[in-house]
Structures are given as structure tokens and as C-alpha cells.
Amino acid sequence: xxxxxxxxxxxxxxxxxxxxxxxxxxxxxxxxxxxxxxxxxxxxxxxxxxxxxxxxxxxxxxxxxxxxxxxxxxxxxxxxxxxxxxxxxxxxxxxxxxxxxxxxxxxxxxxxxxxxxxxxxxxxxxxxxxxxxxxxxxxxxxxxxxxxxxxxxxxxxxxxxxxxxxxxxxxxxxxxxxxxxxxxxxxxxxxxxxxxxxxxxxxxxxxxxxxxxxxxxxxxxxxxxxxxxxxxxxxxxxxxxxxxxxxxxxxxxxxxxxxxxxxxxxxxxxxxxxxxxxxxxxxxxxxxxxxxxxxxxxxxxxxxxxxxxxxxxxxxxxxxxxxxxxxxxxxxxxxxxxxxxxxxxxxxxxxxxxxxxxxxxxxxxxxxxxxxxxxxxxxxxxxxxxxxxxxxxxxxxxxxxxxxxxxxxxxxxxxxxxxxxxxxxxxxxxxxxxxxxxxxxxxxxxxxxxxxxxxxxxxxxxxxxxxxxxxxxxxxxxxxxxxxxxxxxxx
Amino acid sequence: xxxxxxxxxxxxxxxxxxxxxxxxxxxxxxxxxxxxxxxxxxxxxxxxxxxxxxxxxxxxxxxxxxxxxxxxxxxxxxxxxxxxxxxxxxxxxxxxxxxxxxxxxxxxxxxxxxxxxxxxxxxxxxxxxxxxxxxxxxxxxxxxxxxxxxxxxxxxxxxxxxxxxxxxxxxxxxxxxxxxxxxxxxxxxxxxxxxxxxxxxxxxxxxxxxxxxxxxxxxxxxxxxxxxxxxxxxxxxxxxxxxxxxxxxxxxxxxxxxxxxxxxxxxxxxxxxxxxxxxxxxxxxxxxxxxxxxxxxxxxxxxxxxxxxxxxxxxxxxxxxxxxxxxxxxxxxxxxxxxxxxxxxxxxxxxxxxxxxxxxxxxxxxxxxxxxxxxxxxxxxxxxxxxxxxxxxxxxxxxxxxxxxxxxxxxxxxxxxxxxxxxxxxxxxxxxxxxxxxxxxx
Numbered sequence: 001x002x003x004x005x006x007x008x009x010x011x012x013x014x015x016x017x018x019x020x021x022x023x024x025x026x027x028x029x030x031x032x033x034x035x036x037x038x039x040x041x042x043x044x045x046x047x048x049x050x051x052x053x054x055x056x057x058x059x060x061x062x063x064x065x066x067x068x069x070x071x072x073x074x075x076x077x078x079x080x081x082x083x084x085x086x087x088x089x090x091x092x093x094x095x096x097x098x099x100x101x102x103x104x105x106x107x108x109x110x111x112x113x114x115x116x117x118x119x120x121x122x123x124x125x126x127x128x129x130x131x132x133x134x135x136x137x138x139x140x141x142x143x144x145x146x147x148x149x150x151x152x153x154x155x156x157x158x159x160x161x162x163x164x165x166x167x168x169x170x171x172x173x174x175x176x177x178x179x180x181x182x183x184x185x186x187x188x189x190x191x192x193x194x195x196x197x198x199x200x201x202x203x204x205x206x207x208x209x210x211x212x213x214x215x216x217x218x219x220x221x222x223x224x225x226x227x228x229x230x231x232x233x234x235x236x237x238x239x240x241x242x243x244x245x246x247x248x249x250x251x252x253x254x255x256x257x258x259x260x261x262x263x264x265x266x267x268x269x270x271x272x273x274x275x276x277x278x279x280x281x282x283x284x285x286x287x288x289x290x291x292x293x294x295x296x297x298x299x300x301x302x303x304x305x306x307x308x309x310x311x312x313x314x315x316x317x318x319x320x321x322x323x324x325x326x327x328x329x330x331x332x333x334x335x336x337x338x339x340x341x342x343x344x345x346x347x348x349x350x351x352x353x354x355x356x357x358x359x360x361x362x363x364x365x366x367x368x369x370x371x372x373x374x375x376x377x378x379x380x381x382x383x384x385x386x387x388x389x390x391x392x393x394x395x396x397x398x399x400x401x402x403x404x405x406x407x408x409x410x411x412x413x414x415x416x417x418x419x420x421x422x423x424x425x426x427x428x429x430x431x432x433x434x435x436x437x438x439x440x441x442x443x444x445x446x447x448x449x450x451x452x453x454x455x456x457x458x459x460x461x462x463x464x465x466x467x468x469x470x471x472x473x474x475x476x477x478x479x480x481x482x483x484x485x486x487x488x489x490x491x
Numbered sequence: 492x493x494x495x496x497x498x499x500x501x502x503x504x505x506x507x508x509x510x511x512x513x514x515x516x517x518x519x520x521x522x523x524x525x526x527x528x529x530x531x532x533x534x535x536x537x538x539x540x541x542x543x544x545x546x547x548x549x550x551x552x553x554x555x556x557x558x559x560x561x562x563x564x565x566x567x568x569x570x571x572x573x574x575x576x577x578x579x580x581x582x583x584x585x586x587x588x589x590x591x592x593x594x595x596x597x598x599x600x601x602x603x604x605x606x607x608x609x610x611x612x613x614x615x616x617x618x619x620x621x622x623x624x625x626x627x628x629x630x631x632x633x634x635x636x637x638x639x640x641x642x643x644x645x646x647x648x649x650x651x652x653x654x655x656x657x658x659x660x661x662x663x664x665x666x667x668x669x670x671x672x673x674x675x676x677x678x679x680x681x682x683x684x685x686x687x688x689x690x691x692x693x694x695x696x697x698x699x700x701x702x703x704x705x706x707x708x709x710x711x712x713x714x715x716x717x718x719x720x721x722x723x724x725x726x727x728x729x730x731x732x733x734x735x736x737x738x739x740x741x742x743x744x745x746x747x748x749x750x751x752x753x754x755x756x757x758x759x760x761x762x763x764x765x766x767x768x769x770x771x772x773x774x775x776x777x778x779x780x781x782x783x784x785x786x787x788x789x790x791x792x793x794x795x796x797x798x799x800x801x802x803x804x805x806x807x808x809x810x811x812x813x814x815x816x817x818x819x820x821x822x823x824x825x826x827x828x829x830x831x832x833x834x835x836x837x838x839x840x841x842x843x844x845x846x847x848x849x850x851x852x853x854x855x856x857x858x859x860x861x862x863x864x865x866x867x868x869x870x871x872x873x874x875x876x877x878x879x880x881x882x883x884x885x886x887x888x889x890x891x892x893x894x895x896x897x898x899x900x901x902x903x904x905x906x907x908x909x910x911x912x913x914x915x916x917x918x919x920x921x922x923x924x925x926x927x928x929x930x931x932x933x
Binding site: 091095096206213340353406412428430448452 | 719901905909
């Protein structure tokens with residue numbers, strides 16, 4: 001049995017703030033560490049925690065805060081203590097290696113990012129402000145902002161997010177249906193969907209029954225007695241306990257390109273558009289229908305409405321991929337009980353070692369795409385946000401191994417059709433002996449079926465990364481602690 | 492030295508012409524100027540490891556020949572002696588390399604410095620580079636035919652027959668008529684092996700107790716985390732995971748592509764004492780026996796991503812090198828180790844220093860294989876199952892692979908075996924049911 005100290009965990013990890021339709025993520029830059037700490041300390045009392053709240057008592061606003069590596073540095077955390085953070089956080093989202101792993105190349109190259117490029121526009125501190133509507137959110141933000149200047153804080157960028165009807169994203173699909181249930185969080189769900197707290201909250205055992213790599217205080221700074229002792233590192237204070245890592249990626253969605261592609265690839269023999277077929281192809285790529293209904297349960301037609309159906313597995317119902325293709329986004333991102341060639345029991349254990357707690361807020365024209373409505377006014381996209389105690393085993397694994405790497409199951413050339421396609425496939429030398437020739441790397445989507453598998457060829461990339469960063473999402477105690485540190489220079 | 496691998500315009504192009512090398516690597520060890528060997532008093536050594544078709548003798552002869560062209564670095568001001576070849580260029584830096592350089596003197600040098608492998612795994616037994624590349628073309632061709640022709644109103648069996656006739660007509664695929672039988676698990680020998688193990692069980696259990704109480708409990712354990720490894724070191728190793736780091740000769744920009752294969756090189760010291768050495772050697776013997784019996788279908792201890800792997804005990808039984816070539820990323824590969832074969836890894840590497848604390852050589856991990864990880868900590872096997880410490884251990888004992896080459900960087904080992912299965916089934920006469928299975932593979 002696990003119990004998480006929910007009152008110390010920042011809320012957004014475990015709560016979706018569903019009733020709060022508008023959000024502003026403000027990227028802050030601190031020029032004066034001392035003053036910045038005073039300001040952060042002043043808002044600590046307002047930070048929303050992860051305790052469960054009854055439906056009729058839901059607040060109208062919420063506040064959370066995260067720190068990228070540069071943010072911790074600018075608050076004055078010493079290098080020695082920064083070193084204790086996990087490698088991906090320390091190195092940051094933008095390294096040549098990570099670009100290749102995450103597929104941030106071509107148009108998604110960090111050189112072109114609007115924020116998050118360490119050389120041009122690094123992320124430091126991110127303030128997450130939520131409100132039940134735009135007015136409430138922005139009023140609350142205004143109040144907070146009044147004190148920025150006096151404390152040497154500058155908002156370098158506001159990421160304003162909205163939620164659309166039935167929680168659909170701009171391509172037109174209901175999002176965020178399946179989330180893992182964290183044991184000890186007071187939330188419950190079927191066994192196969194439950195994970196140990198250490199998968200998402202530092203300082204607790206993870207699914208391997210060991211403590212995740214959690215930052216600790218190696219060099220005494222500030223009031224370390226505020227921090228709990230580290231379970232992972234006897235004798236040290238745990239800076240990570242009740243905190244986690246937050247990953248944000250700004251993904252621009254090419255809604256027009258998406259539906260044009262779907263319609264083009266499903267034209268009738270006479271060349272006319274087949275709307276239903278285009279929706280079906282798009283849904284096969286997603287793994288759910290626009291309503292959210294899973295294809296593995298409704299292979300032929302969207303039952304309509306807004307579905308929260310998450311009660312399904314693959315092994316018994318769709319082992320061959322005939323209903324929901326192996327290459328679909330949904331099936332890749334959580335293979336449930338059908339992981340590669342493993343038994344159903346083992347598959348669930350393995351799948352649950354690579355889960356994400358996903359949050360998404362949209363930006364731009366509030367369009368909900370469809371075959372007849374796919375020309376948004378200006379740039380639209382999603383602020384994809386997710387949490388995980390192990391960035392490498394969770395987020396980066398999903399983005400590389402399950403999305404960009406085209407060879408899951410028995411597939412050859414199938415990247416994730418939604419988030420894994422490369423814009424300019426590489427030209428490679430293939431063949432043997434005299435038959436050696438150059439060939440463009442294939443990118444396709446395979447639809448399993450009889451008498452033989454069909455493929456949709458020459459996939460297009462519909463998502464462009466416009467910014468992103470890894471943040472530390474500390475416990476409320478650790479935030480208070482960070483406000484007590486005195487950097488070496490000041491002390 | 493980091494070299495582009497698949498652009499075809501670099502030094503290794505000669506090996507590509509040779510068409511017998513699956514993978515190769517050069518790794519420098521004991522170099523005290525590198526951050527990986529700070530403070531060592533051992534002289535630096537160059538390690539060459541390759542996976543090739545044919546005999547060792549022939550492979551060494553090739554390496555010793557005069558045919559391999561030298562590297563000409565266009566950015567280097569140093570002029571290269573035009574008469575020099577690649578082998579001399581590399582090994583000319585080594586002590587004891589003959590000054591009178593000819594195929595025979597080089598061959599004798601290499602033979603003198605050859606180190607025997609302790610255990611070895613191949614994910615595609617009995618297949619040459621040639622066969623692997625050819626079968627991949629065959630699969631693509633079948634796929635093309637499927638998409639171009641009209642197959643309406645045909646049974647799977649008829650489709651198979653028609654495809655077969657069509658492929659065999661094509662002069663490019665005459666080789667495909669030759670029957671190929673996929674390697675299969677030898678269940679008879681496997682059962683025999685299990686019986687032998689059961690007979691030996693009392694000895695194994697007593698031995699385990701000796702190791703556990705006499706040694707493991709007194710050993711120093713690996714207790715650090717991935718964050719404890721200097722960022723500089725992690726970043727350096729990560730850089731070597733990007734296999735195509737070639738530069739565009741015109742723009743000088745580094746190549747940015749997503750890679751599908753990777754390498755792992757690791758060097759560890761044996762724990763002192765006979766008991767550890769015997770345990771390690773017994774595990775190597777076990778690996779040498781079981782691999783050709785059980786792990787012949789493309790998975791090693793259930794890990795479906797390994798092309799080749801080898802363990803080498805060397806330096807007077809004091810050190811172990813582990814080299815492997817695999818699909819996917821570092822995290823994916825090391826994760827598979829824990830998820831699929833933690834017990835095997837623990838039983839081998841708990842004899843090296845220093846390793847995460849292991850209970851009963853990690854073998855309790857087998858008991859929990861079906862239900863997988865123990866649900867409680869009581870029977871925690873430790874070792875490789877101690878995820879965070881195991882990953883940190885893997886990183887901290889890893890070495891950069893200075894030069895690495897893959898003959899088929901786009902093919903996963905699953906692809907390779909699937910292609911062979913397709914080839915094998917194509918040549919047969921199939922029932923309707925088996926024909927349906929055949930089409931699932933394509």
C-alpha cells in the first residue's frame with residue numbers, strides 16, 4: 001500500500017483542472033535571484049495541490065510552477081546540487097543527440113523554435129495559471145503579474161491555452177482519455193492501468209520497486225531541514241520528494257495538410273472525395289474515432305457522442321491488428337496487453353513501465369478539424385504537457401522507440417503516423433552486389449487485414465515542434481525550500 | 492575518430508565492397524588521456540571486433556591484405572603517404588606492428604594478438620551479409636507485386652503460387668529457389684540440458700550459497716544513480732550513439748537523421764578470487780551451450796533486438812569486454828535487459844566489480860518471469876533488476892565505440908528473420924492456412 005503526500009504535490013501532476021477551460025503558461029526570466037525568491041515565496045500559499053476535490057467544490061483558479069535548469073541556476077541553486085538532477089533534465093531537451101532521438105530536425109529544428117532553445121530563448125521558470133474561463137484566468141494572472149517588475153521578473157512569453165468542446169484537439173479527435181492511475185493518489189481504476197507512485201512522483205518506489213533518481217542536496221544551501229530525508233540516498237535531504245519532471249512541447253498542427261492527405265488517399269475510383277473513408281483512415285491512424293471511441297471496440301463506424309471508453313485490451317479482441325492497426329498512435333503509445341511478442345500478463349507490466357501523465361491545452365483558432373472544415377485561421381496547435389519521474393524511460397522512450405522508430409511489432413517502415421514521420425526521408429544505399437542502388441527511406445502506415453496487409457505510403461508530417469523544455473516540477477515544500485537558498489555569491 | 496557509417500563515401504566503403512562484414516568496431520581502451528581511463532597505469536590498447544562470414548583466417552587475411560585504401564582526411568594538413576593502406580595507417584600506431592609490412596607479416600601480427608571469445612550470440616544464425624541483403628530485396632519485390640497486381644477473387648494459396656512463379660521467373664531472384672530452412676530450437680537437446688541442470692541442482696544451490704554468504708554479502712555494491720555520472724561523460728557516450736554524424740562536405744553541417752541501430756561496448760573488472768572466476772566461467776559455458784540450442788530464432792533470453800553480442804574474458808582472466816550490436820536506443824536496449832533477462836545479466840555480471848547488490852546471482856528473477864517482477868520486495872533479486880542502479884552501472888562501465896560499422900543499418904533483427912521466413916515459405920508449397928500466415932509476414 002502506498003500513500004502519497006498529496007497536500008505537498010503540485011496539483012497538475014494528478015489533476016487535469018478540467019473545469020478550468022483557460023490557461024496561461026508564462027515563461028519567466030529572473031534577473032535578481034534574491035527578489036525572485038521573495039516573490040516565489042509569496043505565492044507559495046496559493047499553489048494548488050493534488051488533493052482530491054469534490055465536484056461541487058472545485059476552485060475557479062489554479063496555480064502551479066515549474067523550473068527548467070536555467071531557472072534553478074538563476075534562483076541560485078549551486079552547480080553541485082544541480083548535478084544531482086537526472087541526465088535528460090541537466091542536458092536539456094536540446095542537444096544534438098536528443099534532436100535525433102526526439103526527431104527535432106528539419107522544420108522542427110530547435111534553431112527555429114519560438115522558445116526553449118538554450119542559445120536563443122531559453123526557458124527558465126514557468127508559471128502555470130488556470131481559470132474557469134479566459135477572464136478569470138487572465139484576471140488572476142494580472143494580479144500575479146503586478147509584482148513581477150518589482151521582483152526583477154519578466155514574462156518572456158505567454159503560452160495561452162484553451163480547451164475545446166468534448167476535449168477535442170484541432171485535428172478533430174477527442175484527447176486525453178486514457179491516463180494511468182497512480183497508486184496512493186486516492187484515485188482508483190482497473191489493476192492493469194495502475195502504476196506505482198514512483199513512476200510519477202519522486203521519492204517513492206517505481207514499478208521496478210526501486211527509488212527513482214531524485215535530486216538531493218549535496219552541498220548545503222539554505223534551510224535544508226525543511227526537506228525530508230532521501231529514501232534513495234541515505235544521509236542526504238531529498239529535493240525531489242513529492243515533485244516530478246514536467247515536459248512541455250509546443251506542437252503546431254497542420255490541420256489542413258492532415259485532412260487534405262486523408263481525403264486524397266481515400267478518393268473513390270472516379271476521383272471524388274469519400275468523407276467517411278477519410279475519417280476512417282484518420283481514425284485508424286489515431287486508434288480512436290473523433291468521438292474518442294476506440295477502434296478495437298468499434299472497428300467499422302464511429303458510435304458518435306463523446307466517449308470516455310478506456311476499458312479495452314488487445315490480446316483477446318484484436319491480436320492481429322485487424323481492428324486497430326499495430327501502427328496506430330493509440331496502440332503504440334500504450335500497447336496494453338499486447339506488447340511486442342510477450343504474454344498478456346507480461347505485456348501489461350512492460351507497457352506500464354512507459355506511461356505518461358498527459359495534459360494538453362490548445363492554442364490558436366478554436367477549430368475542430370473535419371473533412372469539411374480544415375482551414376484554420378493562422379497557426380494552431382497544442383501545448384503538449386506530460387509528467388514522469390524518468391524522462392528517459394517515459395517521454396523519450398515513447399517519442400523514440402514507440403514513435404520515431406519504425407520497427408515495432410513486425411513492421412518495417414512505419415513511424416507513428418501522427419507524431420513520428422520525418423519530413424525529408426533519407427536516401428540510402430540498399431541491395432547487394434550489382435543490384436545496389438539508392439532508395440528514399442520508405443515511410444508508410446500498414447493496415448493489417450486479409451488477404452494481405454494494405455499500406456498507405458509516403459506519409460506526411462503534420463506536426464511541427466515550435467518550442468519545448470524539460471522542467472522540474474517540485475513539491476510545494478521544495479519550492480519553499482528553494483526560496484531559502486543563498487547562492488554562493490550572496491552568502 | 493568518429494566516422495560516418497552509411498553514406499558510402501568513407502573508409503569503411505572497402506568493407507562494404509567486401510560484403511562479408513556484418514558489423515565491426517575499433518575501441519581504444521586504457522588510454523589515460525581519455526576521461527574513461529583517468530589514472531590508469533596500463534598501456535593503451537586498440538581493440539578490434541567484427542562479425543563476419545567465413546573463417547577467422549580468411550577475415551584476418553582480408554585485413555592483412557594490401558587492398559584497403561587509407562583514409563584521406565580532406566581537412567587534415569598532414570599529407571598521407573599514398574602507398575600506405577588502411578590497416579597500416581591504423582595499426583602503424585601500435586607497438587610491435589611489423590615494420591616490414593606485407594600480407595604475411597600483418598597476418599602473423601593479428602594472429603598473435605587474437606583473443607578468444609568467451610561466449611557469442613548471433614540473431615540471424617546461418618545467414619551471410621549477402622543473404623540478408625538479398626532477402627530484404629526479395630521481400631520488397633513481393634510487396635511491390637502485391638500492390639501492383641489485382642488479386643481479387645483469389646485464395647491465399649493461389650496468390651502464393653502465382654507470386655512464387657512470378658518471382659522465380661525474375662533473373663534477379665534465381666537464388667531464392669534454393670531452399671532455406673529457418674534455424675529452430677532443438678527441443679530434444681534443450682530438455683536434455685534441463686535434465687542435466689536438475690541433476691546438478693544440488694551443486695548449483697550449494698555453490699549459490701557459497702557465493703551469497705561467502706562473497707556477495709561481503710562485497711562492495713554499486714549504489715550510485717545515473718545523475719551521479721558526470722554530465723560530460725554521459726553526453727560523450729550519447730554522442731557516440733548518433734551513428735550518422737557525417738558532415739555535408741559542402742555546408743559542413745552535421746547530418747541529422749534518426750538512427751535505427753546502435754552499439755554498446757563495455758569493460759569491467761572481474762572480482763578477485765577463484766569462486767567468482769569459476770562462477771563467471773560456468774555462466775559463459777552455460778551461454779555457449781544454450782545459445783545454439785535455444786536462442787537461434789532471433790531472440791536472446793527473450794530480447795528481440797540483438798544482432799550480435801559477445802563476451803570476452805581477457806587480460807589473464809582479470810577483465811571482461813562486452814560488445815553488442817542492437818536495434819533502437821540505449822534506454823530501450825538496457826530496459827530490455829532488465830525486463831527480459833535480468834537474471835542472466837545478474838548471474839554473469841555480479842561476478843564483476845562493482846555491481847548492484849545481487850541476491851542468489853539474480854536467479855530468483857527466473858521464478859518471477861511469468862508474472863515477471865516480484866510484487867513484493869521479499870524476493871527481490873537485485874542485480875540487474877535494481878533498475879536505477881543497473882542503468883547507472885551500465886552507463887558508468889560503458890565505453891565510447893570509436894569506430895563502428897553496420898552493413899545493414901536500416902534492418903532490425905526482426906526484419907532480418909522475417910525476411911528469411913518469407914523467403915523460406917515462398918519456395919514451399921503451402922496449404923491455404925499457411926499461405927494466410929505467409930501474407931501476414933509481408
